[in-house]
Amino acid sequence: MNHLLSIKALSKQQLLEILSLAKEIKTNPAQYRKALDGKSVVMLFEKPSLRTRVSFDIGINKLGGHCLYLDQQNGALGKREPVSDFAANISCWADAIVARTFAHSTIEQLAEHGTVPVINALSDMYHPCQGLADFLTLSEQFDDLSKVKLAYVGDGNNVTHSLMYGAALLGATMTVVCPQGHFPDGQVVVEVQAIAAENGGSLILTSDIEQISGQDAIYTDTWISMGDNASLDEIKAKFAPYQVNQALMDKVGAKFFMHCLPAYREVEATAEVVDGTGSLILQQAENRMHAQNAVLVKLLG
Ligand code: CP
Numbered sequence: 001m002n003h004l005l006s007i008k009a010l011s012k013q014q015l016l017e018i019l020s021l022a023k024e025i026k027t028n029p030a031q032y033r034k035a036l037d038g039k040s041v042v043m044l045f046e047k048p049s050l051r052t053r054v055s056f057d058i059g060i061n062k063l064g065g066h067c068l069y070l071d072q073q074n075g076a077l078g079k080r081e082p083v084s085d086f087a088a089n090i091s092c093w094a095d096a097i098v099a100r101t102f103a104h105s106t107i108e109q110l111a112e113h114g115t116v117p118v119i120n121a122l123s124d125m126y127h128p129c130q131g132l133a134d135f136l137t138l139s140e141q142f143d144d145l146s147k148v149k150l151a152y153v154g155d156g157n158n159v160t161h162s163l164m165y166g167a168a169l170l171g172a173t174m175t176v177v178c179p180q181g182h183f184p185d186g187q188v189v190v191e192v193q194a195i196a197a198e199n200g201g202s203l204i205l206t207s208d209i210e211q212i213s214g215q216d217a218i219y220t221d222t223w224i225s226m227g228d229n230a231s232l233d234e235i236k237a238k239f240a241p242y243q244v245n246q247a248l249m250d251k252v253g254a255k256f257f258m259h260c261l262p263a264y265r266e267v268e269a270t271a272e273v274v275d276g277t278g279s280l281i282l283q284q285a286e287n288r289m290h291a292q293n294a295v296l297v298k299l300l301g
């Protein structure tokens, strides 16, 4: 494992090892206080962030490392100098790069032209750190992740893709329910179906919200991702039947609600569900740090 660009690049074994190490770091933080001693991580963000930025910064600090945040107030990455020069220069000083970019290809370029590990902190295609935290969160509720039935309802996006790869590797059952025209990327679907078949999992895709039943957890995300220019009114009209509310949770028997955040209450999910007793949103947010720290220890420790 040289980078974390997408969960798709991980083997099942590597995914399980990251989850297990994350639990170990969460339980015994004192043993990892010097894990990144003398290491510096550059974080570069083209888009806003609360959870990712803060959980990496504080997480790196807890591992004894140093972190430097670069935002893109001076323009998008690649404007002042090529991404390749940027990556090569950062590699002269830093031990790893954490990057949140619009285009996934920018993260691939950083990995190609830099000489240090690159961690994807969200791109238009994937959000692997989120996916890892989410499976860590589910593993705290379910002993056997291969038995979990996870439904993702809403816009097929970067978060959906990462959940799909993770669920397939773990052999879980994942149902993705999206309005027509908002399904996950076709190539991702093909790859995930193959990975699921290898691992005894399954991926079901449907637009028919009435079709889903018997789920352990329902996951949703914003209907408009950062960088999407869709009209909110049009999206709200199209996605209205896909709102996660208590009636849907009850109908499918889902005990848990999940969301990567930020959540728009009364849009993709009702406040009753987002803030309800079955909501795992804060566990997911907390686990961002533990999952990322496990990745950092694997890559740099
Ligand atoms: N879930 C997540 O990535 O949150 P931020 O955009 O605040 O980092």
Ligand code: NVA
Pocket: 122, 157, 158, 159, 221, 222, 224, 225, 226, 260, 261, 262
């Ligand atoms: N799909 C969302 C996730 C935010 C954490 C976005 O890309 O904006």
